[in-house]
Amino acid sequence: MSYFDDHFDASQSGFATIAIHSHQKPDPTTGAVIQPIYQTSTFAQETVLEAGEFDYTRCGNPNMNALEGVLADLEGGVRGFAFSSGLGALTTLTTALFKPGDHIVSCSDVYGGSFGVFDKILRKYDVQTDFVDFRDMAALEAALTDKTKALHVETPTNPNLKLIDIAAVAKLAKANGLLTIVDNTFATPCLQRPFELGADIVWHSTTKYIGGHSDVVGGAIIIKDKRYEEVLFMHQKLIGANPDPFACWLALRGLKTLPIRMNAHQQNAMAVAEFLKTHPAVDQVIYPGLPEHPDHELAKRQMNGFGGMVTLTIKGGPSEVVKVTQALKLFTVAVSLGGVESLVCYPYKMTHGSMPDDFKLKTGILPNMLRLSVGIEDIDDLKRDLKQALDVVVGATV
Ligand SMILES: Cc1ncc(COP(=O)(O)O)c(C=O)c1O
Numbered sequence: 554m555s556y557f558d559d560h561f562d563a564s565q566s567g568f569a570t571i572a573i574h575s576h577q578k579p580d581p582t583t584g585a586v587i588q589p590i591y592q593t594s595t596f597a598q599e600t601v602l603e604a605g606e607f608d609y610t611r612c613g614n615p616n617m618n619a620l621e622g623v624l625a626d627l628e629g630g631v632r633g634f635a636f637s638s639g640l641g642a643l644t645t646l647t648t649a650l651f652k653p654g655d656h657i658v659s660c661s662d663v664y665g666g667s668f669g670v671f672d673k674i675l676r677k678y679d680v681q682t683d684f685v686d687f688r689d690m691a692a693l694e695a696a697l698t699d700k701t702k703a704l705h706v707e708t709p710t711n712p713n714l715k716l717i718d719i720a721a722v723a724k725l726a727k728a729n730g731l732l733t734i735v736d737n738t739f740a741t742p743c744l745q746r747p748f749e750l751g752a753d754i755v756w757h758s759t760t761k762y763i764g765g766h767s768d769v770v771g772g773a774i775i776i777k778d779k780r781y782e783e784v785l786f787m788h789q790k791l792i793g794a795n796p797d798p799f800a801c802w803l804a805l806r807g808l809k810t811l812p813i814r815m816n817a818h819q820q821n822a823m824a825v826a827e828f829l830k831t832h833p834a835v836d837q838v839i840y841p842g843l844p845e846h847p848d849h850e851l852a853k854r855q856m857n858g859f860g861g862m863v864t865l866t867i868k869g870g871p872s873e874v875v876k877v878t879q880a881l882k883l884f885t886v887a888v889s890l891g892g893v894e895s896l897v898c899y900p901y902k903m904t905h906g907s908m909p910d911d912f913k914l915k916t917g918i919l920p921n922m923l924r925l926s927v928g929i930e931d932i933d934d935l936k937r938d939l940k941q942a943l944d945v946v947v948g949a950t951v
Contacts, residue, residue, distance in 0.1 A: 556581065556606055556615050563626035568743060569812045576622030577805065590802045591615045612790045616801035621773070623808060624763075627742040628755050630775035632782050634789050635801060639738065639758025640666050641794030642772030644674065646756055649788035650732070650781070651702060653679035658696045659705035660687040662713050662916040664758075665905040667736065671705075686916075687717040688848070694725065703732040706752075709739050709852075712864050712900040712924040713917050714839045716848035719855060723751025738762075738891075743815045744858045748777045761891030762861070765807035765814050768892075769800050814893065817929040818861030825927050826863050828936045834877070834943040836921065839864040862890060863925045870921050873946045874899055878923070880942035883934060890926035895935060898924045 560578045563571050579586050591614050596607040607613050621633035636642040647670065651657065659671055661684040671682035685696045687706060704726045708717040723733040735747040738758045747755050757763060759771035772794075774785060789795060796804075819842070826840035841852035842859030852859055867873055878886050884897040888904050898904055901920050905913055913919075927935065 557618065557622060568627065571623065571626045572811050573809045575626040576619040588616065588619055588802070588805070591798050593798075610798065611793055611795050614798050614801070616798040616805070617796060620759075620771075620796075620801040620805050620808075623805065624742075624757075624759075624773050625775050627808075627811075628737070628775040629742075629746060629748045630755065630777045631779055632776050632785075634774045634776075634785055635759075635796050635804075636772035636774070636789070636794050637796045637800065638770050638794070639664075639736075639756070639760060639772035640670060641792075642756045642758075642774050643667055643670050643736075645788050645792050645794055646734070646754065646774050646785070647671075647675055647680065648792065649784045651675070651680045654700060655680050655702045656698050656700040657682040657703050657705055658693065658701060659684050660707055660710060660717055661685060662710040662715065662918065663705070663707045663736070664711045664738075665900075665907055667707065668905075668908055684912075686715075687722060688715060690721060690725065693722070697729060697731075701729070701731055703734055705734045705736070706747075707736040707739075708745075708855075709841055709860060709862065711739060712862075712898075712904065712922065714841055714846075714860075714862060714864050716841055716851045716855065718851055719745075719747055719750040719752055723753075726753075727751065739860055739862060740856055741811060741815060743812050744819075744856045744860060750855065753777060754781065759804050760889060762815060762818070763808055763811065764804050764891070765811065766803075766892055767889065767894065767896075769803040769807070771796050771800050771804050814929060815858065815861070818891075818927060819858045821929060821932050821935060822861045822863050822925075822927040823859065824932045825925065825935060825939065828939065829863070829865050832940065832943045834867055834869075834873075834947050836866040836868050861927050863927055865923055865925070866919055866921045867923065867943070867946065868921075869946060871901075874921060874923060876945050877942045880945045881938055882942075883928075883930060883938040884925065884942075890924075892926070893929050895928035895930060896926040898926070900924050 620635045625633035683696045726733040733752045734754045735752045737755045741762045755775045757773045823842045829838045840863045884895045887896045
């Protein structure tokens with residue numbers, strides 16, 4: 554009998570119910586309503602000849618397997634794999650699936666660290682990646698070679714919040730025998746369902762909205778086809794980028810409130826975007842929920858909401874950026890996103906700082922751009938904070 558022998562049928566349940574109940578029944582030994590943290594590296598065996606369901610935490614642990622199970626159910630996949638970070642997930646995924654000589658095409662404005670995995674790590678092992686604007690399907694098609702094995706999509710993109718048509722990319726991938734891999738970190742399964750749009754593999758930085766409280770780093774891969782289970786499980790165990798039990802426990806706790814948090818994030822993000830449009834120090838506001846966003850129609854079709862991230866450019870350059878960010882009181886200057894508290898980041902120097910400058914400029918990561926992770930504080934307080942900070946540079950820029 555498995556630890557998770559189950560009490561709960563995800564196929565008959567709604568998203569919020571799955572987030573709270575899937576793989577999270579009361580502890581079988583004590584009745585604790587919340588699964589205890591199994592802070593153990595190893596598990597006693599009945600005999601030397603057979604291990605139980607768990608033997609060593611790098612290969613599985615009740616907290617890790619609970620997280621993997623609920624994430625698989627939330628994405629509508631068949632199996633989840635948890636990792637110690639999003640990049641741990643991406644590195645394990647790409648190492649497991651690709652071999653020297655293979656070629657990947659990725660959308661161009663991916664998270665800087667993901668760019669680094671493709672550009673610095675995989676290239677060393679002769680797995681080549683080309684970066685293309687996936688909104689240009691002709692350019693994407695032209696980038697395919699006879700060595701191409703997969704298309705990698707991040708949508709909405711970071712930090713430009715461009716939308717990529719997952720269904721169209723997946724259709725092209727299928728027609729050419731390629732895998733479609735989606736980084737679903739920004740949207741979460743709450744707002745975007747890549748498998749329903751034809752994707753094969755979804756991965757996440759669970760550090761962001763899934764954890765939701767800026768207190769844990771983690772990652773995940775979810776597959777829709779059992780065919781990849783064995784190879785991924787082997788690489789998960791042998792690469793060893795797996796999460797510790799407490800990290801899984803924190804991610805599980807965060808997950809329970811994902812739907813209500815996402816709702817609050819996006820309500821605030823919409824209000825912040827509308828407010829920013831009215832401020833004279835702001836040049837451009839980028840939010841998929843705004844009707845003037847070039848991908849607004851696609852966002853409406855592909856997502857169940859527009860998310861909690863807002864990007865803006867301000868009038869001026871790096872010195873105005875520094876002034877505004879120093880003046881903010883509620884928006885903390887920090888990388889990362891998706892926590893309940895609001896953060897502001899300067900992608901040009903922070904999250905995407907390690908990308909070559911010409912690549913940044915080509916993909917629209919500009920020296921006057923700020924990315925807001927809009928938290929779930931009271932909206933009037935957030936607007937007031939943004940106003941007083943942007944007011945600091947009005948005289949200088951208008
Ligand atoms: C969209 C996206 N994907 C992946 C990552 C990497 O995740 P982690 O920092 O958990 O390794 C990040 C981190 O910021 C991200 O924003």
